[in-house]
Amino acid sequence: MERIYLDHAATTPMHPEVLAEMVKVMEAEFGNPSSIHHFGREARKILDDTRDELAKSIGTKGNNIIFTSGGTEADNLAIIGYAVNNRSKGQHIITTQIEHHAVLHSCEELEKRGFEVTYLPVDENGQISMESFKEALRDDTILVTIMYGNNEVGAIQPIREIGEMLADHQAVFHTDAVQAYGIEKLDVEELKVDLLSVSAHKINGPKGIGFLYIRDGIKLARQLFGGEQERKRRAGTENVAAIAGFRKAIQLSQQELETKRSFYHDLRNLFIDKLQMSGISFQLNGLLDKSLPHILNLSFPGTNVEAMLVNLDLSGIAASSGSACTAGSIDPSHVLVAMFGKEDDKLTNSIRFSFGLHNTREQVEKAAEDTAKIVQRLSKNSRV
Secondary structure, eight states: OOOEEOBTTTOOOOOHHHHHHHHHHHHHOOSOTTOOSHHHHHHHHHHHHHHHHHHHHTTSOGGGEEEESSHHHHHHHHHHHHHHHTGGGOOEEEEETTOOHHHHHHHHHHHHTTOEEEEEOOOTTSOOOHHHHHHHOOTTEEEEEOOSBOTTTOBBOOHHHHHHHTTTSSOEEEEEOTTTBTTBOOOHHHHTOSEEEEEGGGTTOOTTOEEEEEOTTOOOOOSSOSSOHHHHTSOSOOOHHHHHHHHHHHHHHHHTHHHHHHHHHHHHHHHHHHHHHHTOOOEESSOGGGBOTTEEEEEOTTOOHHHHHHHHHHTTEEOBOSSEEETTEEEOOHHHHHHHOTTOGGGGTEEEEEOOTTOOHHHHHHHHHHHHHHHHHHHHHHHO
8 A cells, every 4th residue: 555645744754865875974074163273164065055045045145144953943942032031121922813823822931031922813814913903013022933834734924014014113023934945935134033943853854953043133031951063042052964854855945945835735625626626524634725736734524533533544644633631621722713713613624734855646636536535435424
């Protein structure tokens, strides 16, 4: 049985060229980047070259990039690091109800420390309104953290408009771009963002490595204590092999940016077309023209998310939901709750399909056909 991986929003397979680059570095470049001898200098060059590559990909310079262990650490460092270090300017923070838990839990931690957080609501398409943002913005707001594109439904937020609104305000603007990087063209100057988080394993790079962009002049409170790596901003010996793999993943993603976007659009439309041809009932969660092209979140009336995921897996299809399934119980997706309310059936019948490396049109056609068969079977059983 062919297994079809349609869960690229969760993590992506490592590109063969990324893996080869990492193996080469692990074999030959074992030095500590902080050492001044030849071996250390060679490792340091890998860091410096990668930092410049990262910076170029978002329209900035190398000194503005900090390596992290991934998107979660980047979010934590940006949010908690800035708030704690700039508390004297105010204690109000703005975010949304549909952020990744790395952002939400960071904000919740700050609330325990006395900060006030406004969680902006979203509409049924997963988007905030600029009116609600304007109303929430205060003189004592010091930080705004709003994701570029949502990891569950793909909804893209008005980042450029928010950045423009904050241009003459003291608040610093952070965006979690983990799902968008490598898919969308991102320029920190055009977007007017001050902090931006990225993770390598979402772009066919290795797990355990990411970066945080920090605009000149912004100071963050340290979250890790130890050596003076990353210009004293993030202690710990850098993961040189993973960083080398990250660089290769960046090069590949930037070279293929427009091609990938177009291909993912096609795969998404193909999947929808096949479902429509099958005659099953389904609804789109979000708007196709205002979402990341590789993410498709669908509601299947008359089905149950746990049964759907099990049956999909038995058919060789890897997909996911925004729900945490533990011990036979389901915690509804906080994203879908924010979009539709706590009582909506979509909370228990929505599935996320996400496309990426190695997916083919033939795979997507088969996955859609098998999905339709599963929905027909489960819907029929639910009526018995």
